[in-house]
Amino acid sequence: MTTLAQGKRTSRRPGGPSVGRPGFAWAVPATVFFGLFAIVPLVFVAILSFTSWNGLGTPQFNGVDNWVALAKDPVMIQSLGITVVLVVLGIVTQTPLSILLGVWAAGHQKNRAVLSAICFVPLLLSSAAISVLWRALIDPNFGIPGELPWLFGNGNLLGSQAGAIGVLTFVGGWQFIPFHTLIYQGAARAIPPVLYQAAQIDGAGTVRSFFNVTIPQLRNSMITSLVLMLVGGLTAFDTVLILTAGGPGTASTNTAYYMYQKAFLGFDFGTASAIALVLAVVATTISLVVVRATGYDKMRSTQEGL
Amino acid sequence: MNKRSARLTRALAATAILAVGVALSGCSSSGAGAASDRPAGVIHVAIYGDTANKVEQQIADTFNKTSKIKVVLDKIPGANYQQKLQTIISTKSAPDVFFNWGGGSIAQFVNAGLLLPLDGFIAQDPKLKSSFLPSVFNSASMGGHDYGIPMRGTQPVMLFSNKQVLAKYNITPPTTWDELLADVTTLKAAGITPIALGGADQWPTLMWYEYVYDRVAGPQLFDKALAGDKSQWTSDASMTALKDIKQLIDAGAFGTNFDSVKFTDGGSPKLLRTGKAAFELMGSWNYSTQQAADPAFAAKDLGYSAFPSIAGGAGNQTDLAGNTNNFYSVIKATRYPNTVRDFLKLMYSDEFVKAQLAIGNLPTTTNTVNFLSTAASPDYATFQYNLVKDANSFQLSWDQAYPQTASTAMHTAVEGYFAGRLDAAGFAAAMQALPIK
Amino acid sequence: MKARPNYAAGVGAVIWLAIIAIPLYVMLQATFETQAGYGKTGALGIPNTFTFENYVNAFSVGFGHYFVNTVIVTVSVVAIVVVLVPPLSYAVVRNQNRATSLVFRLFLLGLAIPAQAVIVPIFYLISLAGLYDNLIGVILPTAAFALPICTLILSGSMRDITPELYEAMAVDGASPARAFFRLAIPLSKGGLSTIIVFSALQAWNGFLFPLILTQSDSNRVITLGLFNFQTQYGVNIPGLLAAVVMSMVPVLLVYLFARRSLVQGLMGVGGK
CATH class of the missing domain: 1.10.3720.10 (MetI-like)
Structure with missing residues (x-):
């Protein structure tokens, strides 16, 4: 619905840059699906990073203990x-x-x-x-x-x-x-x-x-x-x-293997979660920096320069 | 636009918080829930998935012929067994009965109150305990309760040798440490790696520590250290043991590239089989490994003997180290404890013992001795059985006696001292730092 | 392309081919040896036995309903990806407001989540949904984790459709939906087949999700069947490799079939 409404509205400005552009609704199904199975678990991992948990029983919150220990490890x-x-x-x-x-x-x-x-x-x-x-x-x-x-x-x-x-x-x-x-x-x-x-x-x-x-x-x-x-x-x-x-x-x-070791050889899910979070944030930051610095996210074709 | 995206962000955030809340509450419903939550009419048995589980299948089939409640075997890929078990064991998807190695492999489940003490079963059927050799049975006992019934077989560590190589250099399997050192010198001079070692796997290296520590200090040192007396690792006996190990390494006993050799992919057994090495300290499964690769070699030229004694040491020469046995343990939440008990009784049945012997495993039941002649390799089975029966003590492998959380650091220390990165004090400190609970 | 053949590059390519092919040859050769034969010669030796026994064994342990389950998982994952990714990429490319660029970054983040790190929360989610030990429970997260790279690839592909074409359609009064089906989809066929091949590969070779999220034999997939060739302390190398080769053949056929489109699709990733 949103899509159609937006389509009509934008088409009232003929020749404008957003002629016939799809609405955000087009991105919603994939985003929700992805959010549920990847981002929600990641949020859970973020919470686990402040707990002590071996996979059995209830995770115990231990504040920033895991983070402090990691910084000194x-x-x-x-x-x-x-x-x-x-x-x-x-x-x-x-x-x-x-x-x-x-x-x-x-x-x-x-x-x-x-x-x-x-x-x-x-x-x-x-x-x-x-x-x-x-x-x-x-x-x-x-x-x-x-x-x-x-x-x-x-x-x-x-x-x-x-x-x-x-x-x-x-x-x-x-x-x-x-x-x-x-x-x-x-x-x-x-x-x-x-x-x-x-x-x-x-x-x-x-x-x-x-x-x-x-x-x-x-x-x-x-x-x-x-x-x-x-x-x-x-x-x-x-x-x-x-x-x-x-x-x-x-x-x-390497750090990823250290995370695996902590999680599945030592069953220290709290520390493993903290490491996973560090990795995900660092990797995303670096890829964003690369994408931004090169203007890649502008989504323009090389062809346009010809 | 911005309004819409703000709305969406809020909606996403709300969903996320909701889902996390639900998931967290899922985790915190500790224990496997009430018995009535569990599947009806079946008991699930989680088993290490490998070639040996055809016997477990056979026993389950036998049981299901007469039982109204059926046994379902869930075969979990071996390399990932512990990972899967740890994930499901405190949830309602937990198995009723599961395969394990006793000791540290079940300690945290016991601590978390997940396991059923088997004392009640044993009171109802004393043979569930009396049918097994005590040195084996006790590795799954904790705090005065029994948590495991032995299954599959015992796996003591022995000194394997290539008889042809020994004959060529006039060597007999060493009975003392000094003989071993002398053999190393002879073999090294002849350009043969005296002892094959799969150092890249790390646990084969650990076997040397287990035996040398036992022979020098007796089983007490390790038992005390595991019980919390960390000073054991810096004791004189500990330092002597480390010095002996160092002496062997420095004599060139293991060659120069053991760091890159593995047992698990066939590297070190092949060194022994092809005569490029003369000895290998390995668990009893080495026999089947060699047999699969070269049946003629296993039958004719594969020698095996007990670990040599060390002069002046406190350990008894009959002491063993290794994997005492595999066990079945039971989840407290099981819906059908009586069915489980009856299923476990099959672990000392004649059918079980015969089937295990036929595939090369050595069960540790009192009736095993009746069927040794039917074993895949009767001589080998008999030698091993006597070794275990006569053992003064049977030390569970260190990495299985300690909690799982200790295994990585322990392996790193063991490997580090062998490679010369750690000195004796460094090794002792690393062992002291291991968690014992 | 180039006017003359580049001999130096050709020589380099042949060297690289050898580096790739020798291990593959070793693998194939081992699958035709008995375990005892392999034990005598080892990885690089000249084979002294020849047998189809390993393939027969592999067939008997892993290729009944394991195969069917794997096909079900793979086809479903591909279906989800094909339904979800094109509209998403279309929005990412054509609707460049803040919300969509946020979504694009979300998927960049998704690229960096190691599945091992989130497997335990996923297990709880799937259990809560009542999908544990159910193929659907394997399909959903497998598809979700295939989304980031597929989105990256297809967005690249769609980006190369010149804006003038969209504007022409809009002037004719076409809705965004019409432009999507008449323009975006037909012109990004290459990218579509690429994401089909990639998601199929991920689903086919997936190990972690089936390991943790299924239990009974009736829901087992091929990758979990490979453990039949290992013991606690070693591996039946020829047997395992034969099973690996067998499980690879269907993927190889699909790949050879789709290769041309794959290359075309990846052209999109690189901006053209």
């Missing part, structure tokens, strides 16, 4: 640093590779379709499959390190912080680069050929047209991909759980 503080390192490493390794692969896959070479189909299979694998597969592959005696001692030495990849973080970054790339490649492939295909022709006339080679034409045209895709990597990287713990269990010691315990 060395593992929590260390985990923030590890999270930053993992997210940054993820972005700097995955972004260039995804761009290169996406641009390449957008071309018209023979066999490209088959190759890119295979490349995207990791997208389809569940975490159970990835865990079993990679655990077998990184075994120091019988996996890949055992076959290539000149590269991996004694294969004790999970024995040092650098090794553990390296493994996490590599497997993370294996798992997620296909997805980001897909984003760039789509965007690269949509670049008007006329831009390349113009660059060629100006005497630009492959490398120069890549940097002068392709990269600027992929700007919006980079932002999308960046937001997904940031948010995904901040909140991901599956690979940590599966591959290093946060070790050696706590050297690869």
